[in-house]
Amino acid sequence: TLGTRFVGDKGNLFALAFKLSLLTVLTLGLYRFWMKTRLRRWYWSAIQPGGHPLEYTGNAYEKLLGFLIAVVFLAFYIGIVNLILMFASFTLFGGNAPAYVLSFIGVIPIIFYAQYRARRYILARTRWRGIRFGVEPGAWGYAFRALMYWVFAILTLGLLWPLQTFRLEQYRTDRTWFGTARFRQTGRWGALMVSWMPCLLTIWVAAGFVYYAAETDDPFFVLNLVYLVPLIWFFYVFYSVRAFRYLNSNKRVGGAVRLQSQARVARVVGINILGNLLVLIFMGMASSVIFVFLGFSLAMSAQALEQTLQSLPTWLSALVGVIGYFTFFVMWDVLRQVFVRMPLLAHFADTMHLENAHALADTDQRRRDEMEQADGFAEALDVGAAL
Secondary structure, three states: OEEEEEOOOHHHHHHHHHHHHHHHHHOOOOOHHHHHHHHHHHHHHHEEEOOOOEEEOOOHHHHHHHHHHHHHHHHHHHHHHHHHHHHHHHHHHOOOHHHHHHHHHHHHHHHHHHHHHHHHHHHHOEEEOOEEEEEOOOHHHHHHHHHHHHHHHHHOOOOOHHHHHHHHHHHHHOOEEEOOEEEEEOOOHHHHHHHHHHHHHHHHHHHHHHHHHHHHOOHHHHHHHHHHHHHHHHHHHHHHHHHHHHHHHOEEEOOOEEEEEOOOHHHHHHHHHHHHHHHHHHHHHHHHHHHHHHHHHHOOOHHHHHHHHHHOOHHHHHHHHHHHHHHHHHHHHHHHHHHHHHHHHHHHHHOEEEEOHHHHHHOOOOOOOOOOOOOHHHHHHOOOOOO
């Protein structure tokens, strides 16, 4: 049995993420592909199953090229397809609402397609002990199944959400390889129902209060959302962690190797609450410093302030505003990397084990998956391409 260790340090991550994010802001977002590549290399090297670190071999140029290809496709979709939908909507219905609805529905399959391709690219650029991971092609098949299971979940008012969770994970896992060893997802989706029911029942109760308040014009019942929304969040985290444990503990590699997860709900909830609280505190402190600076600036006479602002070129004022706007969100993301994402990843890694790992000794190398478009669609849609 091989244990997994996470050896990353918050200080090193903050310094790296802050530097890379600053370069991303100064280049107006162009450096994001290099930033994400370097962050993935840092995270991968910090995860060490059996003392051997993972290795990320992706590069920023292929990510940039894939992003540009995806942008061209999406530009065609937005410019041509949406124009046709808008024309038909005004012609047939006298308004643009149907066009917006159909346009949104049309993007959903592309989102699922992008998520699967992002997973395929990330694993194709991941190695452990020199052996590559890989995922078989099947993005459109995944998109079709995702749509189908989402429809099932909606039509059953959320009752079949565990079916969607299990079947989509099974589809992804059964097409994943470590060298010549294939992953298999065993188990059954019904085992997730017990963990899902508290969340589902709370959602039904909240929806009932909202519906009753709308029917009776009595806003008192909406006040119940004050405690029901946090409960929904807690029960969903509970379900997500329990589903993660069950699904990963029922994965097999090459038939003999078994994954075992001991992720804990209390730890995940604590990291989310405490980590986000720390993010808010540090962002609040930074905002206070900025407000104090602005206070001194506003203490100037109105005439002096107006002259100072008018002396700045228009392009410079606009540039400073854009950089300041993105800097706020970049700092938010950096702090969440340090206080939320890294501790979560460390917990999931530290509680993961590989049983019968000796069976991987005969695993041969896998042919490199070129993936010319990388995870460009996920980057363009900002879905499924996270660390």
